Amino acid sequence: MTATLSIQSLGLAYDTPTGRRTVVDDLSLSLGTGDIGCLLGASGCGKTTVLRAIAGFEPVRQGSIALDDTLLSSASEHLAPERRRVGMMFQDYALFPHLTVAGNVGFGLRRQASGARAQRVTEMLELVGLAASADNYPHELSGGQQQRVALARALAPAPDLLLLDEPFSNLDIDTRERLAFEVRDILKQTGHTALLVTHNQAEAFAIADRIGVMHAGRLAQWDTPYNVHHHPASALVAEFIRPEGLMEQRAQVFQRGR
Numbered sequence: 001m002t003a004t005l006s007i008q009s010l011g012l013a014y015d016t017p018t019g020r021r022t023v024v025d026d027l028s029l030s031l032g033t034g035d036i037g038c039l040l041g042a043s044g045c046g047k048t049t050v051l052r053a054i055a056g057f058e059p060v061r062q063g064s065i066a067l068d069d070t071l072l073s074s075a076s077e078h079l080a081p082e083r084r085r086v087g088m089m090f091q092d093y094a095l096f097p098h099l100t101v102a103g104n105v106g107f108g109l110r111r112q113a114s115g116a117r118a119q120r121v122t123e124m125l126e127l128v129g130l131a132a133s134a135d136n137y138p139h140e141l142s143g144g145q146q147q148r149v150a151l152a153r154a155l156a157p158a159p160d161l162l163l164l165d166e167p168f169s170n171l172d173i174d175t176r177e178r179l180a181f182e183v184r185d186i187l188k189q190t191g192h193t194a195l196l197v198t199h200n201q202a203e204a205f206a207i208a209d210r211i212g213v214m215h216a217g218r219l220a221q222w223d224t225p226y227n228v229h230h231h232p233a234s235a236l237v238a239e240f241i242r243p244e245g246l247m248e249q250r251a252q253v254f255q256r257g258r
């Protein structure tokens with residue numbers, strides 16, 4: 001149902017016309033069962049590439065990725081994406097416009113008997129507070145509601161790990177902060193292990209049990225939000241987690257109520 005993620009000395013690279021380009025180097029982290037981790041870093045530092053490798057869409061050049069005792073990827077092994085029990089949620093919702101909300105949530109459950117599927121869809125829509133919108137189409141919902149449908153869809157097959165790539169970045173500032181807290185509550189309720197990618201510090205601190213600060217393909221620190229904030233591992237992390245910027249963002253978040 002949910003698992004521990006272990007990444008050891010991960011190396012990822014793209015083959016380009018001018019040769020192989022390493023974009024993630026010697027990255028190690030462990031995320032406990034039911035914990036929410038967040039990779040934070042500037043654009044281009046390799047966050048999305050890490051998520052894609054965990055999902056099985058990028059080959060691993062060095063090191064390994066495992067969920068509990070199951071090896072997902074290494075330089076010599078590659079479990080097919082559909083066999084990984086990893087759910088994904090992206091910034092652009094990616095809902096099917098021609099399917100109702102219920103149809104979207106049930107999409108990944110097509111192999112289940114219709115009764116069980118309908119029950120799971122109802123459960124998931126209740127979880128995200130959208131039971132009343134089951135028969136609506138995506139375009140009839142707000143951006144925040146659409147993202148909650150996307151979350152329900154990602155959680156419906158009960159993945160061992162949920163990956164979220166900038167899930168709030170298309171939303172206005174009020175909605176994104178509220179939704180960050182809501183998503184945290186939902187994930188804590190279901191006990192899912194989740195890894196989120198963002199470049200927004202307030203979001204990272206609102207949602208995560210563990211924060212990883214990435215810089216140029218490397219993990220500069222992987223620690224609790226408290227330690228990243230109070231005990232940055234290097235000048236680079238301290239500079240990135242600027243207290244003024246962060247406090248300002250957090251003040252806004254807390255004003256809106258946690």
Ligand SMILES: Nc1ncnc2c1ncn2[C@@H]1O[C@H](COP(=O)(O)OP(=O)(O)OP(=O)(O)O)[C@@H](O)[C@H]1O
Pocket residue numbers: 014015016023041042043044045046047048049050199
């Ligand atoms: N298919 C690709 N081929 C070659 N290089 C790529 C490819 N995809 C990404 N890159 C490069 O790899 C590096 C890491 O990209 P990645 O998308 O992982 O960064 P990111 O931290 O998620 O950035 P952003 O926050 O902008 O999404 C970037 O320099 C990017 O240009």
